[in-house]
Amino acid sequence: MLTPTFIKGAEAHRGEEVKTKMEVRNLDLHYGNFHALKDVTLTFPENEVTALIGPSGCGKSTLLKTLNRMNDLVDGCKVTGAITLDGKDAYKDMDVNDLRRRVGMVFQQPNPFPMSIYDNIAFGPRTHGIKKKDELDVIVEQSLRDAAIWDEVKDRLKKSALGLSGGQQQRLCIARALAVRPEVLLLDESTSALDPISTAKIEELVGQLAAKYTVIMVTHNMLQAIRVSTKTAFFLLGEMVEAGDTDTLFTHPKDNRTADYVSGRFG
Numbered sequence: 001m002l003t004p005t006f007i008k009g010a011e012a013h014r015g016e017e018v019k020t021k022m023e024v025r026n027l028d029l030h031y032g033n034f035h036a037l038k039d040v041t042l043t044f045p046e047n048e049v050t051a052l053i054g055p056s057g058c059g060k061s062t063l064l065k066t067l068n069r070m071n072d073l074v075d076g077c078k079v080t081g082a083i084t085l086d087g088k089d090a091y092k093d094m095d096v097n098d099l100r101r102r103v104g105m106v107f108q109q110p111n112p113f114p115m116s117i118y119d120n121i122a123f124g125p126r127t128h129g130i131k132k133k134d135e136l137d138v139i140v141e142q143s144l145r146d147a148a149i150w151d152e153v154k155d156r157l158k159k160s161a162l163g164l165s166g167g168q169q170q171r172l173c174i175a176r177a178l179a180v181r182p183e184v185l186l187l188d189e190s191t192s193a194l195d196p197i198s199t200a201k202i203e204e205l206v207g208q209l210a211a212k213y214t215v216i217m218v219t220h221n222m223l224q225a226i227r228v229s230t231k232t233a234f235f236l237l238g239e240m241v242e243a244g245d246t247d248t249l250f251t252h253p254k255d256n257r258t259a260d261y262v263s264g265r266f267g
């Protein structure tokens with residue numbers, strides 16, 4: 001097994017009580033007649049990285065999008081069961097815009113807006129009513145620092161974000177997500193379009209982000225799950241087969257289907 005080059009969230013917090021940040025209970029999701037998630041129950045510990053793994057089409061991205069109600073935008077999508085953030089029901093007791101500010105998302109392909117680096121980061125805070133330049137300056141710098149890209153872009157903040165490399169664009173997108181002060185960060189295969197060096201930088205960054213944020217990541221890369229996450233959940237055909245401590249799930253899986261998948265027998 002690869003040795004992580006940074007301290008994983010749970011190791012940093014060892015000895016402290018682990019708090020649940022988000023929880024999914026008896027979640028069923030249908031796209032029309034298609035049953036995409038089946039009675040999923042799962043908790044996401046605060047200030048840790050949870051990885052969602054499983055073969056293509058098993059429902060990982062669907063679950064991720066359900067956590068900040070992105071699926072509300074999909075016609076014919078029906079969700080039953082409960083999703084909570086700090087114990088509050090995300091579908092019943094929370095304004096959807098407030099939920100999406102608190103639970104930010106970064107996608108597979110870097111998708112910077114066609115505007116300057118500065119304006120990309122200031123975009124979210126501005127839409128939330130922050131207009132003062134000195135206040136925005138502080139948020140832009142802090143977000144870029146938190147996303148480990150400040151030193152690379154601090155002298156070109158007014159230049160177009162589209163001039164950055166793919167790996168830099170993805171860290172910019174993480175900075176943009178951080179700029180509205182989220183509590184949870186959803187990463188949907190956020191390194192799959194990147195080269196190995198950019199991937200390594202983002203993996204290291206994710207490890208650091210867990211000090212401040214709860215991170216939930218979908219990944220196809222099992223080594224990445226091992227390197228970065230403290231908790232892993234394995235999905236198959238819409239069912240959550242097994243979840244637990246990452247090292248245990250990969251070395252001593254309880255379910256034969258998990259064992260077959262993590263040993264590369266299918267997927």
Ligand SMILES: Nc1ncnc2c1ncn2[C@@H]1O[C@H](COP(=O)(O)OP(=O)(O)OP(=O)(O)O)[C@@H](O)[C@H]1O
Pocket residue numbers: 031034036054055056057058059060061062063074
């Ligand atoms: N908007 C949609 N309408 C209908 N079916 C959908 C929709 N989105 C996803 N699905 C179906 O739901 C199932 C789960 O899809 P999902 O994208 O969550 O899987 P995944 O595990 O993330 O796959 P991948 O690893 O390939 O991204 C798939 O069968 C997919 O075709």
